[in-house]
Amino acid sequence: MTEKLLEIAEAALDAALPKEDERPAALSAAMRYAVGSGGKRIRPLVCLAAAIAAGGKAEDAACCAAAIEILHNYTLVHDDLPSMDNDVERRGKPTVWKKFGEADAILAADALQALAFATAARTERNAADAVRILAEAAFGVVKGQVEDIAAGKKDARYVYAHKTADLFVAAAKMGAAAAGGTRESVDALGRFALNLGLAFQYEDDLLDGDGLYAPDETARLAAKATADAIASLEGLPGDVSALKSLAARLLGRKT
């Protein structure tokens, strides 16, 4: 199942991104490099699996899946900039600014954000809803990042809910909306994804050996969020097995 969903996501991403030689070529190359290939594509998987759980088909949500991954990758490019985290490597390769220079990295990410909305707006069913959901999350992610890099004591729950979980929530809700899901299904999948996103962030902290809570507390929070996520799947009209296995895979992951 996951393999088939991954194929749908990669095909939608490839179709959405500019061709390598599309003018200006430097921009197209940087945008493609930023989105990369062979990643875990967790958010697109959440989106496509949510479409199924809402009673529709994964294909209905292909544009939304691509849109959410494109948006996610724009945020990474800006997070890596010298004036932010100043990271020179990501996924074992030079970061976009390290490879293309700072100006082109800022601009390529800006273009990716625009492309994310263009792609979401191409969804056949409920396109305006998909865009509204994506826009709210895109704003939320920035709020989380601003709070995260601010000096002084941070509100961990706020940072995690916005910086990480907002995109998971948007992925699930967009997928469900694009599949024609009921409002109840969209909301239930939003709750699932909020908890999944929090669990993902806690696991990330455990893997990195950092984070805003002590390790024992982080592990406890991760297990609880995963359980809460799975409990939200009760009563959905479609098959929830792909979402359940995603949640299980994220808990205790090694990379």
Added chain:
Amino acid sequence: MTEKLLEIAEAALDAALPKEDERPAALSAAMRYAVGSGGKRIRPLVCLAAAIAAGGKAEDAACCAAAIEILHNYTLVHDDLPSMDNDVERRGKPTVWKKFGEADAILAADALQALAFATAARTERNAADAVRILAEAAFGVVKGQVEDIAAGKKDARYVYAHKTADLFVAAAKMGAAAAGGTRESVDALGRFALNLGLAFQYEDDLLDGDGLYAPDETARLAAKATADAIASLEGLPGDVSALKSLAARLLGRKT
């Protein structure tokens, strides 16, 4: 007429932007500072006047007018960054990065782009069309900027068409679409705005004493683009006087 349209635009902008104390306050303050107040608001005026020219009401396009101005201002914030134009002053005040720091400037502009799409998506009629038009222009603006800052000989027509005119085109088309205009009206207003945007850029070059053409040629191009713009207004169903006076005002402007 222009005064009334300006009021609609300012009210829509104020409603769309986060309140000063909305969390995180640093982000809200930077976003409001970036969009400023009392500007010429040319793109919102084009948008609202296009709604009238298409046979609808200016109020129909209020969200689109706010969206296009928010998007325009995000691009200015990124253009001013040290790694781009390295500008420390705009409209007689410190640029956003100079006042709030580079990281918060990048993020505030990112949030403005997201907010532009959220605002466009709130349009009552043809919201998905408005988002598609805005997304295309948002991508186009970046293409123009990448070409403009690239080393070597530039394609002036490409830079002007994308960096400047794309937002004028989007303003007019979004306004017409939000007012329920026919496809013919939307297209005619798009042609009007392409020429208006080019004229605006040529006038800008004359004012700044720079640009990609010689001054005589620039003046000739500005007059021709203005004439072409006005010719595109033939046969529209609504009142085109606001658009005509905008075009006349831009030609030979002093600031």
